Amino acid sequence: MSGRIMTLARLLRERKISCRELIDRYICRIERLNPLLNAYVFTAAKQSYKQAERAQKMIDGGFGDILCGIPVAAKDNICTEGVPTTCCSKILQGHIPLYSAYAVRRLEERGAILLGKTNMDEFAMGSSSETSCYGAPSNPVNLSKSAGGSSGGSAVAVAADIAAVALGSDTGGSVRQPAAFCGVTGFRPTYGTVSRSGLIAYASSLDQIGPIAASAEDAAIIYDAIRGRDCLDMTSVESPSAPSLVETDIKKLTVGVPREFFSDMVSDEVKSAIGAAICLIERAGARIKEVSFPHLSAALSAYYVISCAEASSNLGRYDGVRYGRRIEGADVEEMMVKTRSAYFGREVKRRIMLGTFVLSGGYKSRYFARACAVRESICSAFEQIFGECDAIITPTAPTAAFDKGGNPSSAEAYSADICTVPASLAGLPAVSVPCGLTEGGLPIGMQIICGRMKDSLALSLARFYERAADVRVKLCGEVLSEL
Ligand code: GLN
Numbered sequence: 001m002s003g004r005i006m007t008l009a010r011l012l013r014e015r016k017i018s019c020r021e022l023i024d025r026y027i028c029r030i031e032r033l034n035p036l037l038n039a040y041v042f043t044a045a046k047q048s049y050k051q052a053e054r055a056q057k058m059i060d061g062g063f064g065d066i067l068c069g070i071p072v073a074a075k076d077n078i079c080t081e082g083v084p085t086t087c088c089s090k091i092l093q094g095h096i097p098l099y100s101a102y103a104v105r106r107l108e109e110r111g112a113i114l115l116g117k118t119n120m121d122e123f124a125m126g127s128s129s130e131t132s133c134y135g136a137p138s139n140p141v142n143l144s145k146s147a148g149g150s151s152g153g154s155a156v157a158v159a160a161d162i163a164a165v166a167l168g169s170d171t172g173g174s175v176r177q178p179a180a181f182c183g184v185t186g187f188r189p190t191y192g193t194v195s196r197s198g199l200i201a202y203a204s205s206l207d208q209i210g211p212i213a214a215s216a217e218d219a220a221i222i223y224d225a226i227r228g229r230d231c232l233d234m235t236s237v238e239s240p241s242a243p244s245l246v247e248t249d250i251k252k253l254t255v256g257v258p259r260e261f262f263s264d265m266v267s268d269e270v271k272s273a274i275g276a277a278i279c280l281i282e283r284a285g286a287r288i289k290e291v292s293f294p295h296l297s298a299a300l301s302a303y304y305v306i307s308c309a310e311a312s313s314n315l316g317r318y319d320g321v322r323y324g325r326r327i328e329g330a331d332v333e334e335m336m337v338k339t340r341s342a343y344f345g346r347e348v349k350r351r352i353m354l355g356t357f358v359l360s361g362g363y364k365s366r367y368f369a370r371a372c373a374v375r376e377s378i379c380s381a382f383e384q385i386f387g388e389c390d391a392i393i394t395p396t397a398p399t400a401a402f403d404k405g406g407n408p409s410s411a412e413a414y415s416a417d418i419c420t421v422p423a424s425l426a427g428l429p430a431v432s433v434p435c436g437l438t439e440g441g442l443p444i445g446m447q448i449i450c451g452r453m454k455d456s457l458a459l460s461l462a463r464f465y466e467r468a469a470d471v472r473v474k475l476c477g478e479v480l481s482e483l
Contacts, residue, residue, distance in 0.1 A: 002217070003213075003214065003215040003217035003218040003221070004161075004164050004165070004213070004214040004215065004218055005066060005067070005070055005164060005165060005213075005217075005218045005221050005222075006066065006217070006218075006221075008022065008069070008070055008164055009066045009067075009068070009069070009070065012059055012064070012068065012069045013059065013064070018056060019052040019053070019055045019056040019059065019068075019069040019113070020049065020052045020053070020056065022052070022069060022071065023048050023049060023052045023071060023113060023115075026071045026115055026162065026163070026164075027043070027045055027048070027115070029160075029161065029162050029483070030043060030115065030116070030162045032482045032483070033140075033160055033162050033479060033482055033483075034162065036138065036143065036478060036479065036482065037137055037138050037140055037143075037156050037157075037160055037162070037479070038119055038134065038135060038136065038137045038138060038153070038156075039073075039118055039119055039137050039147075039152075039153045039154075039156035039157040039160065039162060040073065040115075040116045040117065040118055040119065040153065040157065040162070041076055041086070041088060041116075041117055041118065041119050041132070041134045041153065042076070042083060042084045042116050042117040043115060043116035044080070044082075044083045044114055044115065044116050044117075047082065047083065047114065048071070048113050048114060048115055048116075051108070051111075051113040051114065052069065052113055054111070055068050055069040055111040055112075055113060056069070058111045059111075064111050065110060065111070066221060067107060067110040067111055067112045067221070067225055068110060068111030068112070069111060069112075069113065070111075070112045070113065070164050070165065071112075071113050071115050071163060071164050072107055072112045072113065072114060072115065072163060072164065072165050072166060072167070072222075073114070073115050073116055073117070073118050073153075073154060073157045073158075073162075073163035073165075073166040073167070074101075074104055074114060074116075074117055074118065074154075074166065074167045075117070075118050075120050075124075075151050075153065075154050075166070075167055075168050075169055076088050076117040076118060076119065076120050076153070077120060077123070077124055077169055077199060077200040077202075078101045078103065078104060078117075078167055078169065078198060078199055078200075078209065079097035079099060079100055079101045079104070079198035079199075079200065080097060080100050080101070080104055080114060080117065081097055081098060081099050081100040082096060082097075083096070083097075083114065083116070083117060084096050084117065085097050085117065085200070086117075086133075086324075087120070087122060087123045087124070087200050088119060088120050088121065088122050088123075088129075088131075088132035088133050088134055089122045089123055089133055089324075089343070089344070089345065089348070090133045090325070090342070090343040090344075090345070091318045091323075091324045091325060091339070091340070091343035091344055092318075092323060092324040092325075093133075093324060093325055093343075094324065094325065095323055095324050097198070099198065100198060101195075101197060101198025101199055101209070102194075102195035102197040102198055102226075102230045102232065102233070103167055103194055103195065103198070103199075103209045103226040104167070104198065105198075106225050106226045106228070107167075107222070107225055107226065110225055112225075115162075115163055118137075118151070118152075118153030118154045118156075118157055118163075118166060118168075119132050119134060119136070119137045119152055119153030119156075120132060120149065120150045120151055120152060120153055120154075120174075121149045121150035121152070121174075121347070122344075122345045122347065122348050123200070123202055123311070123315065123348050124150040124151075124169055124171055124174055124202045124207075125150065125202065125311070125347050125348055125351055126149045126150050126347060126413070127148065127149045127150070127173070127174075127177060127413055127416055127417060128146040128147075128148065128149045128152065128402075128404070128413070129146070129147055129148070129149035129150060129151075129152030129153060129178070130146070130149070130404070130405070131149075131345050131346075131347045131348070133345065136152065136404060136405075137152045137153045137156045138156070138404065139156065139159075139181060139182055139401050139404075140156055140159045140160040140182065140475045140476065140479045141159070141182065141183055141401070141441065141442060141443060141473060141474070141475060141476055142401070142440070142441070142442060142476050143476060143478055143479075144403060144404055145181070145401035145402070145403060145404060145442065146181060146401050146402050146403065146404050146406075147178055147181060147182055147401070148177045148178030148179075148180065148181035148182065148397075148401060149174060149177070149178055150169075150171075150174040150178075151166075151168030151169060151170070151174045151175050151178050151186075151212060152178045152181075154166035154167065154168040154175075154178070154212045155168070155178035155179050155181065155182040155184055155186065155212050156178075156182055158182070158184045158212050158213060158214055159182035159183055159184050159473070159475070160475060160479055161214075164214075164218075165211060165212070165213045165214070165218050165219075165222055166211070166212045166213075167209055167210070167211060167212070167222075167226075168186065168209070168210055168211070168212045169199055169202075169207060169208065169209050169210070170186075170188040170207075170208050170209075170210050170420075170424065171202050171203050171206045171207050171208070171307060171424060172206065172303050172307060172417050172420055172421045172424045173188075173396075173397075173417050173419075173420025173421060173424065175187065175188050175210040175211075175212055175432075176188055176396050176420050176430060176431070176432035176445065176447060177396060177397050177416075177417070177420055177432070177445070178212070179212050179396075179432045179445060180396035180397050180400075180432045180434070180443065180444070180445020180447075181397070181400065181401040181442075181443065181445070182401075182443065182473075183434045183443030183471075183473030184212055184213065184214060184434070184473075185212070185213050185214065185215055185216050185218070185219050185431065185432065185433050185434070185462065185466070186210065186211075186212045186213075186219075186431065186432045186445075187210045187211050187212075187213075187216075187219040187220075187223060187429070187430075187431045187432075187455075187458070187459065187462075188208055188210045188423065188424070188429065188430050188431070189208060189209075189210055189223055189227065189239075189429050189455050190239060190427060190428065190429045190452050190453050190454075190455055191205075191206075191208055191235075191427030191428075192208075192233075192235045192236050192237040192427070193227045193228075193236070193237060193238075193239040193453075193455065194208060194209045194210070194223070194226050194227050194228075194236070195209075195228070195229075195230035195232065195233040195236040196208070196209070196233045196235070196236070197230055197232035197233045197236075201310075201314040202307065202310075202311055202314065203306065203307035203308075203309075203310035203311055203314070204235075204310055204314065205306070205310060206303075206306070206307060206310070206424050206425070208424075209226065210223070211223055211226075215463070215466055216431065216433060216459050216460075216462035216463035216466055217463055219431065219459060219462075220242040220456070220459040220463070221242075223242050223455065223459070224241055224242045227239050227242075227455075239453055239455060240453065240455075240456060241456070242455055242456045242459055248457060248460035248461065248464065250281070250284045250285050250286050250461075250464055251284075251285035251286065252390075253286040253287070253390045253391065253461070254286065254287045254288075254289055254388065254389045254390055255278070255281060255286050255287070255288050255289070255389060255390065255391050255392070255393055255461075256289050256290075256291040256385050256388070256389035256391070256392045256393070257278060257288060257289070257290055257291065257392070257393055257394075258290075258291050258292060258293035258296075258385070258392060258394060259290055259291075259292060260292065260293050260294065260296040261293065261296065261394035261395060261419055262274075262394075262395070263296075265398045265415070265418065266395055266398045266399075267398060267399045267400070269400065269438045269439065269444065270395045270397075270398065270399060270400065270444050271395075272436075273435050273436030273437075273444040273446070274393065274394075274395050274435060274444075274446055276435075276436060277393070277435040277436070277446050277465065277469065278393060280465070280468055280469060281393070281461075281464075281465065284464070284468060289388065289389055291385050291388075291389060291392070293381055293385070293422070294381065295374065295377050295378050295381055295422075296418065296422065297418075298374045298377075298378075299374065299378055299418070299421050299422045299425060300414065300415060300417065300418050300421055301371065301374070302370075302371040302372075302374035302375050302378070302425060303417070303421040303424065303425055304354070304414055305354075305358050305367050305368060305370075305371035306368070306371050306372070306375065306425070307351075307355075308351045308352075308354040308355035308358065309355045309358050309359050309368050309371075310355070311348075311351050311352060311355050312351070312352045312353075312354075312355025312356045312359065313355070313359075315344075315348065315352055318339075318340065318343075318344070319336050319339070319340075320335050320336055320338075320339035320340070324343070325339065325343055326339050327339045327342055327343075350410065358371075375425045375426075378422055378425050378426055379425075379426045382422070382426045382428060382449075382451075386450075386451040390450070390451075390454075390457060391448050391449065391450050391454075391457065391458065391461055392448070392449040392450075393446060393447070393448055393449075394419050394446075394447045394449065395419050395444075395445070395446065395447065396419055396420065396432040396445030396446060396447040397416060397419060397420070397445060398416060398418065398419065399416070400438045400440075400442035400443065400444050401442050401443075402416075419447060420447070422449075423447075423449045426452075427452065428449055428450065428451065428452060429449070429450050429452075429453075429454060429455040429458045430447055430448065430449040430450075430458065431447070431448050431458045431459060431462045432445040432446065432447050433445065433446055433448070433462045433465055433466055434446075434466075434471045434473055435465070435469065435471060436469075436471060437471070437473070441474060443471075443473045446465070448461050448462055448465075
């Protein structure tokens with residue numbers, strides 16, 4: 001069994017298909033499926049064909065590698081030169097960046113072809129992609145279900161194969177949770193290993209670009225291409241290569257299972273799917289160890305305090321002057337108030353207000369400083385666990401995909417991020433892999449978290465599991481009949 005990237009690369013190299021034909025095929029699928037799925041908010045056909053021509057020359061010249069000619073999509077908060085990048089927000093309508101993000105450049109240098117930009121929650125704030133100003137994407141497994149978020153469009157595009165692979169961004173789970181909901185693999189790398197240059201900021205100390213792919217093998221190939229130190233992001237760091245370490249001896253591993261991640265919040269179907277996956281890993285020879293992670297509920301509060309605080313500062317730049325749209329006013333202040341009031345959505349405004357509040361005089365030590373202290377304790381708790389375990393297994397989300405348009409309260413929506421925020425706060429690598437289906441056929445995601453810089457180990461374990469379990473996710477009839 002080989003991954004989607006490897007399969008396409010072989011077809012291209014053996015001249016069974018040309019780059020142009022491959023792009024034709026993908027664009028044709030997008031035209032048929034996107035009206036149903038709303039995964040893409042912009043396509044870049046003209047540019048894709050130009051890139052295909054270049055990729056073909058690279059292949060013909062004998063120096064095209066595995067990513068040459070591979071069609072990729074990028075979340076709409078990742079800057080792409082000449083292609084709109086709007087964070088699915090009204091405030092950035094018409095914004096066309098003058099440069100591409102480091103991760104996009106790295107892929108394009110290798111000959112990958114950008115198909116377009118994918119749908120997301122406005123400024124990556126959310127878990128259902130429903131705060132997008134273009135309307136939510138639909139889950140290709142069941143159109144009435146949420147695709148997850150905030151990188152919902154990227155997960156949908158990969159699941160429906162209207163992109164071979166996609167980039168997402170993960171602040172508190174936005175790569176892993178939509179991947180889990182749509183039945184694909186989502187990887188959040190160690191913080192800093194992929195440059196944030198060109199990623200539009202939500203919460204800078206948490207934001208991380210990561211791949212959403214059809215398999216852990218594909219995710220590893222993309223991660224390996226986009227990682228690396230970049231002088232435009234002072235927090236970026238060099239990391240070990242992923243594919244070179246992808247063979248791991250499962251018998252040497254100790255896998256921790258933190259009991260707090262299996263509370264009453266987690267549905268029975270999720271619990272039993274993860275339980276079965278743990279049994280499979282144990283039968284393969286790994287040692288399973290029950291561990292404790294006492295800070296779980298505090299992690300959620302700390303995440304929302306810190307992310308909103310950083311967001312309130314980061315989003316100050318949308319002032320009607322430097323980027324995007326403007327509504328005129330009698331003076332500068334009125335112009336700013338009118339612009340921000342009209343063009344930011346409700347959730348974004350809520351978070352800016354929350355963030356401003358927790359940073360304000362008198363409250364800073366009560367909220368922000370305490371959240372930072374909780375973050376420290378979370379890092380130590382992980383350190384302690386990784387003293388005795390190589391990896392941790394948890395659910396990616398407490399349930400499979402929820403209904404679209406369910407309109408949960410903020411507290412309900414925020415608490416569904418409980419399983420993904422701890423790794424984000426500690427900056428650790430974490431991957432979500434499909435590990436079973438609910439009775440209704442909805443995918444369930446398992447999260448594998450590893451220690452800092454152990455990205456390859458997380459991906460190797462994910463790859464081992466994917467191969468051993470061979471979970472098959474079925475797309476819904478409406479999607480299949482369009483093909
Ligand atoms: N759902 C989380 C939030 O709304 C995570 C979002 C993200 O990772 N971008 O903050």
